[in-house]
Amino acid sequence: MAKGKKQSKRASKNKVHDEQVIENTLVVVKEAADMESLAYAVRGADITEPIPLGVVPDLDIMPKTMRAWVIRRERHGEPMKSFQEEVMPVPDIGPNEVLVLVMAAGVNYNGIWAGRGEPISVLDVHKENYHIAGSDASGIVWKVGSNVKSWKPGDEVILHCNIESETHTTRTETPYDFISYDPMASRGQRIWGYETPDGSFAQFTKVQAQQVLPKPEHLTWEEAASYGLCYFTAYRMLITQAQLQPSEVVLVWGAAGGLGVFALQLCKMVGADAIAVVSSDEKAELCMELGAKGVINRKHFPNIMFKHGETEEEKAKRLEDMKRFGQAIWKILGERRNPNVVFEHVGEATFPTSVFVCSRFGRIVICAGTSGYDCVFDVRHLWMHQKRILGSHFANALECIRANELVRKGIIKPVLSHTYAYDEIPHVHQIMYENKHSGKMAVLVQASELGLKNTEEAKRAGKPLQARA
Numbered sequence: 001m002a003k004g005k006k007q008s009k010r011a012s013k014n015k016v017h018d019e020q021v022i023e024n025t026l027v028v029v030k031e032a033a034d035m036e037s038l039a040y041a042v043r044g045a046d047i048t049e050p051i052p053l054g055v056v057p058d059l060d061i062m063p064k065t066m067r068a069w070v071i072r073r074e075r076h077g078e079p080m081k082s083f084q085e086e087v088m089p090v091p092d093i094g095p096n097e098v099l100v101l102v103m104a105a106g107v108n109y110n111g112i113w114a115g116r117g118e119p120i121s122v123l124d125v126h127k128e129n130y131h132i133a134g135s136d137a138s139g140i141v142w143k144v145g146s147n148v149k150s151w152k153p154g155d156e157v158i159l160h161c162n163i164e165s166e167t168h169t170t171r172t173e174t175p176y177d178f179i180s181y182d183p184m185a186s187r188g189q190r191i192w193g194y195e196t197p198d199g200s201f202a203q204f205t206k207v208q209a210q211q212v213l214p215k216p217e218h219l220t221w222e223e224a225a226s227y228g229l230c231y232f233t234a235y236r237m238l239i240t241q242a243q244l245q246p247s248e249v250v251l252v253w254g255a256a257g258g259l260g261v262f263a264l265q266l267c268k269m270v271g272a273d274a275i276a277v278v279s280s281d282e283k284a285e286l287c288m289e290l291g292a293k294g295v296i297n298r299k300h301f302p303n304i305m306f307k308h309g310e311t312e313e314e315k316a317k318r319l320e321d322m323k324r325f326g327q328a329i330w331k332i333l334g335e336r337r338n339p340n341v342v343f344e345h346v347g348e349a350t351f352p353t354s355v356f357v358c359s360r361f362g363r364i365v366i367c368a369g370t371s372g373y374d375c376v377f378d379v380r381h382l383w384m385h386q387k388r389i390l391g392s393h394f395a396n397a398l399e400c401i402r403a404n405e406l407v408r409k410g411i412i413k414p415v416l417s418h419t420y421a422y423d424e425i426p427h428v429h430q431i432m433y434e435n436k437h438s439g440k441m442a443v444l445v446q447a448s449e450l451g452l453k454n455t456e457e458a459k460r461a462g463k464p465l466q467a468r469a
């Protein structure tokens with residue numbers, strides 16, 4: 001299909017979905033109008049009912065309960081089963097924490113892991129009997145803890161998902177809590193909305209003050225909610241861990257996925273050549289738009305994926321495809337050159353190929369094992385050519401601040417493929433689970449429609465609740 005045609009097909013698909021979202025949000029606005037009759041006798045009084053979706057109330061309105069999509073142990077399974085809506089208490093905050101009104105939330109694979117309860121149940125990690133997933137959000141600061149000086153109610157923000165050890169900032173409790181070192185080194189490090197129970201698929205969420213970053217003003221609420229987790233992870237992987245250099249070559253698996261779209265942009269920014277790997281021509285086109293040097297469709301290498309228990313014949317076919325895959329890289333580069341860096345997150349299925357094609361002294365940087373975590377590979381390829389495997393996990397606050405500045409300056413852009421309504425949170429995770437998406441997806445929570453960029457626009461559009469004086 002011609003490039004123009006494909007683009008317009010993708011654009012029209014987005015439009016249809018966006019119209020659907022707007023229809024859904026219109027219902028929300030009608031609901032909000034009904035709710036305006038709620039009697040708030042005294043300005044600032046506690047309200048028992050959740051506020052309606054799609055509205056931004058006055059800052060002094062503090063409901064006791066909120067709407068949230070909740071995972072519970074007995075519902076572990078695929079997203080359509082595991083996510084169910086409930087009315088929950090609005091979380092209390094501690095002295096170093098901030099309560100945020102969620103305007104939009106970003107969709108990530110960790111919501112799928114949390115729902116499935118595999119390989120572990122996150123409920124066993126945080127020990128609560130509920131789990132509100134969601135590790136990306138844009139929103140409005142609603143309330144701050146007594147120690148918080150850097151943020152105030154009304155600030156428009158995004159949230160990063162690294163929770164630092166509370167003890168780390170005050171004292172070392174064990175030899176494993178490192179004061180002044182990278183907070184990712186601390187044993188108390190957690191991912192908000194995955195290893196903690198109060199994530200962003202709710203009207204309110206609580207975070208540590210250090211998780212709060214300024215919202216880039218030029219972005220809509222949904223764009224601002226979409227990039228944090230994946231982009232900051234890709235930033236640490238390539239910039240901090242792999243120390244990517246100009247003119248290096250980077251092989252990016254899942255290049256049109258959440259991590260991949262940011263890896264491609266970071267490579268371009270640094271002046272490195274990215275070779276994108278995808279599974280469809282439509283995704284290939286997106287990768288070229290994001291600055292890839294070339295794209296490999298992995299479907300052209302049907303035997304390349306490792307699986308445990310493969311026969312000798314299957315193994316031989318896999319090795320053959322791995323070699324052909326390496327040659328496809330050379331063809332794109334126009335020379336017999338192997339990638340200096342392999343950007344890995346698929347894990348088990350692709351890891352043997354990643355080690356095989358990586359250059360002498362190259363780095364394989366890995367943050368996940370979507371296809372499985374039991375990686376098997378020929379270690380001779382590693383030691384003989386002195387390659388390094390680098391584990392990486394999200395990012396620290398400094399990396400998030402630096403990476404967010406690049407978004408604020410317009411150097412790195414969110415790649416938001418679709419925005420969904422709050423009611424579609426299980427559905428959107430199911431789409432991701434079935435690998436039917438590209439780029440990032442977001443959902444509206446208190447933003448009533450697409451395209452709103454700040455509190456004023458959101459209040460105007462969403463018929464905000466007025467507290468009665």
Ligand SMILES: NC(=O)c1ccc[n+]([C@@H]2O[C@H](COP(=O)([O-])OP(=O)(O)OC[C@H]3O[C@@H](n4cnc5c(N)ncnc54)[C@H](OP(=O)(O)O)[C@@H]3O)[C@@H](O)[C@H]2O)c1
Nearest residue numbers: 109233254257258259278279345349367368370371393394
């Ligand atoms: N540790 C961390 O801090 C961290 C942070 C972010 C994400 N993650 C993890 O990283 C993984 C990817 O996240 P994401 O947001 O990028 O997900 P995503 O949007 O679903 O993208 C992943 C991409 O990987 C590719 N893929 C999936 N299965 C594959 C297979 N068997 N072989 C080759 N490619 C395959 C798919 O691309 P094609 O089908 O086009 O090849 C897909 O687009 C998830 O497991 C997530 O939990 C970890």
